[in-house]
Amino acid sequence: MAQFATGTWNLVESENYDAYMKAIGIGYVMRKLMNNTKPVIQINVDDDLWTVKTITPTKTAEVIFKVGTEFDEVTLDGRNIKVGKEKNEKN
Structure with a gap:
């Protein structure tokens, strides 16, 4: 599938x-x-x-997930974030 x-x-x-890192804090x-x-x-x-x-x-991070399923992740800089499936919103 995703080989x-x-x-x-x-x-x-x-x-x-x-600039990206600065924008995310x-x-x-x-x-x-x-x-x-x-x-x-x-x-x-x-x-x-x-x-x-x-x-x-200096550091190793590992994340295990299923595509389309929301999960929590700790980033390399120590932030806790929620990663999830994309929202389908109508404008």
């Missing part, structure tokens, strides 16, 4: 990452640290269960 995404991925470059020191980090992402898909592991020199 196209499985494997190990290395960040090569990013654009506007600092990450502080200056953490932004500077994260801007100098090139994480390795390992993705595995087993049936409909996804495992995404983010590896940096």
